Structure formats: C-alpha cells, structure tokens
Amino acid sequence: MPSVTPQPPKTTFIPKKTLTKRDKSKSLRYSGWVTVFSVFLLVFSVAGYSALLLYKVYLEQRSEDLAVSLERAKGAFDPTIIEELKRVDMRLSSADQVLSKHVTITPLFVLFENETLQRIRYTQMSFIAKDDGAYQITMDGEADDYATIALQSDIFSDSRNVRDHIFSNLNLNSKGNISFKFSAFVEPGFLRYIAQLANNTQ
The missing domain is CATH 1.20.5 (Single alpha-helices involved in coiled-coils or other helix-helix interfaces)
Structure with a gap:
C-alpha cells in the first residue's frame, strides 16, 4: 500500500x-x-x-x-471771546450788587399818599439812613384835631413797612389846627430798587 x-x-x-x-x-x-x-x-x-x-x-x-x-x-x-465774556460777567455782577443796594424813596411817597388821612397835612420831611440798614423818616405836619392824629397812629400801627412811629410835640397853632412832629423807621427791603422793579414786572 x-x-x-x-x-x-x-x-x-x-x-x-x-x-x-x-x-x-x-x-x-x-x-x-x-x-x-x-x-x-x-x-x-x-x-x-x-x-x-x-x-x-x-x-x-x-x-x-x-x-x-x-x-x-x-x-x-476762542480765548479772546472767553476773556470778554468773563469781563461782561464781572460787570453784570457789579451791576447786580449796585442794584441790590440802591434805594428809591418813591415807594415811601406812595405809602404816605395811600395811608394818610385827608385831615392830615405834612409840611416838611427828612430822610436818614441808619448804620443798621434801616431808614428813619422825620416829618412836620398838622391835623384838624387830636382824634385825627390818634386815628392816623392806628393806621401806621397796622402797616408792615413802617415801624416804631411816634407823633410828638403836639400843639395848637394860630390857625386852630394841631401841629406835630412825626418820626418812624422804614423797612430797608421796602425801599430797595430791585424789589420795586420786581413788583412792577409782576
């Protein structure tokens, strides 16, 4: 195999x-x-x-x-313009200061015209600025009688612009009227020109 x-x-x-x-x-x-x-x-x-x-x-x-x-x-x-604006601003500030201190007696005349009785007549007036900023007014005048002076004193007592008013030296004159001297203090703000200007523009 x-x-x-x-x-x-x-x-x-x-x-x-x-x-x-x-x-x-x-x-x-x-x-x-x-x-x-x-x-x-x-x-x-x-x-x-x-x-x-x-x-x-x-x-x-x-x-x-x-x-x-x-x-x-x-x-x-421009620097030149800026300097000019500064000068103008200083002048305006000075003018504001002058106006803020400027006094006008026109409001005083208006006050006495509106608040004085017809039977009272003023003959002389003096106006003095005091050191404390207030203003003193002194006037000579005459009234028809004593009662008229008393009533006028009450009217001034209610006035917010007149203070410490006094009627003195009351005498009977040759015309039969009562002569007197009047003194009072007027609030400083009442006579400020700038305040009157603001009131007139309202």
Whole structure:
C-alpha cells in the first residue's frame, strides 16, 4: 500500500479583498472629517480677521471725527471771546450788587399818599439812613384835631413797612389846627430798587 505524504498548508501574504476595502473606507472617512474641520477653521479665522480689520477702520474713523470736533470746539471757544465774556460777567455782577443796594424813596411817597388821612397835612420831611440798614423818616405836619392824629397812629400801627412811629410835640397853632412832629423807621427791603422793579414786572 503506497504511503501518502501530507501536503503543508498553503500560505499567502496577499491581503484579502474584504480587509482592503474596510481599511480604505476608514481612511476616507477620517480624511473627510479633517478636511471639514480645516475648512471650518479657515473660515472662522478669515471671519475673525475681517471683523478685527473692520473694527480697526471704525476706530480710526472715530478718532478722526473726534479730532475734527475738538478743533471745532477750540474755534467756538476762542480765548479772546472767553476773556470778554468773563469781563461782561464781572460787570453784570457789579451791576447786580449796585442794584441790590440802591434805594428809591418813591415807594415811601406812595405809602404816605395811600395811608394818610385827608385831615392830615405834612409840611416838611427828612430822610436818614441808619448804620443798621434801616431808614428813619422825620416829618412836620398838622391835623384838624387830636382824634385825627390818634386815628392816623392806628393806621401806621397796622402797616408792615413802617415801624416804631411816634407823633410828638403836639400843639395848637394860630390857625386852630394841631401841629406835630412825626418820626418812624422804614423797612430797608421796602425801599430797595430791585424789589420795586420786581413788583412792577409782576
């Protein structure tokens, strides 16, 4: 009986077709993701650079606009004009101070005309400014009788602009009337010119 020699198994180093297709598919998928990511990164970088470039242009334009505005402001506020305005302001302030202290006796005449009884007549008047800012008025006059002087005193007592009034030296004169001397203090604010000006404009 003849002997049978076993044959060694055949060995090949050629990859199988299925393995080759699988590896190639994986490689293509990986390469595709890398390409997409690279394109996205490129687009993002270009967009960011463009935004920065536009912002730089905006800042440069803004800087130029501010420089122009500053030059216009310097022209509008010329130093010579500013100094002139300061001088005018000082003059106005001085005028305000003068007006605030200026006194007019016109309101005093109006006061006595409105609050003096017809049976009383004034013949002489003097007006003196006191150190405390008040003003003293002194007058000579005559009345028809003593009762008229008493009534006139009551009227002045109710006046808010006349204070500390006194009727003195009451005497019967040759005409049958009662002569007297009158003195009183007038509130400073009542005679201020600026106060009268404000009242006239209301």
